[in-house]
Amino acid sequence: MKASELRSKDIDGLKKEVGDLLKAHFGLRMQKATQQLSNHSQLGKTRRDIARAKTVLAQKNKEAK
Numbered sequence: 001m002k003a004s005e006l007r008s009k010d011i012d013g014l015k016k017e018v019g020d021l022l023k024a025h026f027g028l029r030m031q032k033a034t035q036q037l038s039n040h041s042q043l044g045k046t047r048r049d050i051a052r053a054k055t056v057l058a059q060k061n062k063e064a065k
Helices: 003-007 011-033 041-064
Strands: none
Touching: 003 041, 011 041
């Protein structure tokens, strides 16, 4: 997901997005542990998406204060 897409969301939408990404990352980690994951690069992409969403969320929280 692009940062510009994340910036267009409000704070509640960003919190939901972070939660969804964390659940998706957990699912990918479980697939890796059970050797069902075929595309290992998805783990890195998901981790970077989480970091990107958390960064935008922190920026919006800082602006709101």
